Amino acid sequence: MTLTLLTTPFVTSVGAATSYKDKQQQNEQKQSKQKEALDENKQQLSKAQEKVYAIDQQINGLTLQVVENEQKIDQNERQLTKLKQKITALQKKIKKQEKMLGDRLAVRQAKSDKDPLLEAVFGAEDIGDMISRFNAFNTIAESDASLLKDYETSKQELAEAKQELEDTRTALIHDRKVLKKKQHELNAEKDKRTALLKRLKKQKRSIESNILSLKEAAAQLKAQEAAAKAAALAAKKQAAAQSAQPASISKASTKVISNATGKFIKPANGSISQGMGAASGNNGYAYHNGTDFAGPVNSAIVASAAGTVIQASSGGPYGNHVYIAHNIGGKTYTTVYAHMNALTVKQGQQVKQGQQIGKLGSTGNSTGPHLHFEIHEGGYQYNANGRTNELNPESFF
Ligand SMILES: [Zn+2]
Structure with a gap:
């Protein structure tokens, strides 16, 4: 995996709804500044x-x-x-x-x-x-x-x-x-x-690309906020149901609780071809921030945990990729699934753990069919040279 898609860090706590608002406000301010820059650029362009x-x-x-x-x-x-x-x-x-x-x-x-x-x-x-x-x-x-x-x-x-x-x-x-x-x-x-x-x-391209990045970041913030709210609501309902009828749904609630303790499942069936950690740098990164699963093209890729799809896009270094925001035990996590051959979910969609989200492939910066999988504690962050907020997926399976 290589380039960064977004550098804006997301908040890690569900409770801090104001933090989302702060981030959104900051993002809006940045966007309006970029728009001013674009206006100025337009004037310069017309003069030129x-x-x-x-x-x-x-x-x-x-x-x-x-x-x-x-x-x-x-x-x-x-x-x-x-x-x-x-x-x-x-x-x-x-x-x-x-x-x-x-x-x-x-x-x-x-x-x-x-x-x-x-x-x-x-x-x-x-x-x-x-x-x-x-x-x-x-x-x-x-x-x-x-x-x-x-x-x-x-x-x-x-x-x-x-x-x-x-x-x-x-x-x-x-x-x-x-x-x-x-x-x-x-x-x-x-x-x-x-x-x-x-x-x-x-100059124009640079400003437009800045604005696009900020808009993407804003959309992700919004989706993540919605996901956090939905998860909190679901947890509340679960707690209420559990206290009302503990005996009859104990099995189901155990499953939910086991999800909520922070367990992630393997998103693909193949063998692990590259683990998280220092990398050669030959592919443009000196740190591999996730786990690669080698496997046959079009084999199923599933959600590692229940959550909300906050991004389902094609193109860029990740190729066809999905970001899912999770709320587990009161904490936000983001999982990333990259290089897929096809996607079977859309942005904003709620997914269950184990639900198929796409098919294994080799799109984007990929040298062969594999799934590149990341788990972030909080929002998506990226650094080509070292760990930011990634967790080692292998520690969960
Ligand atoms: Zn990888």
């Missing part, structure tokens, strides 16, 4: 939700910017391709123009061999130098002038295209930097949002 909303807006804005940036980068990349094609075309055109100019000059050279001006021109180092010499001497024919003008325009266009290519590349690098930064910002905002929501949900 506004913050989440603002973050979402931020995320939306950033997402748009990222998309725009990606589009801009695409555009620039297409522009780069176009410019490269344009530059290649211009370079081809210029080469052709240079060839034509070269041919034209060769013709001129042949015509006027001794022209000193042309000689000066042909002494030029390259085509560009040659053009500037032509222009300087202003001696070329009209058709040659237009050829030269086209050539200059092509050169100018090439220079412009190269500059544009350079500018586009610079813009592209800048846009990529901006994109990276925006994506980083976007991820940071997303992380912030996730962390905020996680924190709030955790």
Whole structure:
């Protein structure tokens, strides 16, 4: 057996009805405090939700910017391709123009061999130098002038295209930097949002679980109080009947008295597979607070003593389990039956000693079919590391 279900101790004396009231009042106060905490949490949650909303807006804005940036980068990349094609075309055109100019000059050279001006021109180092010499001497024919003008325009266009290519590349690098930064910002905002929501949900769950535990404790207190009252009333009736007709019901009353002296019977038929006491700690507890009975699945589990079922639930470390409150000899006891395959009683039900309450199983934290059985002097208490108010069941059978 492992985790605690409830830590609120129950009163041990039947007579102290006011103690139940005190406990109930304390429980109610605790519940109202938890409800206040829940209200506060709700307010914080709504504030945080506004913050989440603002973050979402931020995320939306950033997402748009990222998309725009990606589009801009695409555009620039297409522009780069176009410019490269344009530059290649211009370079081809210029080469052709240079060839034509070269041919034209060769013709001129042949015509006027001794022209000193042309000689000066042909002494030029390259085509560009040659053009500037032509222009300087202003001696070329009209058709040659237009050829030269086209050539200059092509050169100018090439220079412009190269500059544009350079500018586009610079813009592209800048846009990529901006994109990276925006994506980083976007991820940071997303992380912030996730962390905020996680924190709030955790806080809410913790408060809700506190309230649930307190409600369970309240229900058990109520059931235990009712069980104690019913037992006291039954004992009174028994005493009255006994004094009125001692001879005729002596046998029956003996049985009741033997119950009232604190006797518990074995709740299952199987053999004892683990007794109460120190445990290895391998299963999450260093102290085994009851007795385990190994046995076949679905074999009968019976009430160890007469009492009131104060809990009949499924789930949790105990699996399908039953708590029964007993009033024996003026004292309250609580017995626990865990890991059952099925339950045959309901909360609030009165049970007799030996009456079936369920079927043996292996639900909850259990490694094989067995009944885990506890006897508490008073209400249910739990400590994984040592004894609280458990009695050793084996001392009764
Ligand atoms: Zn056990």
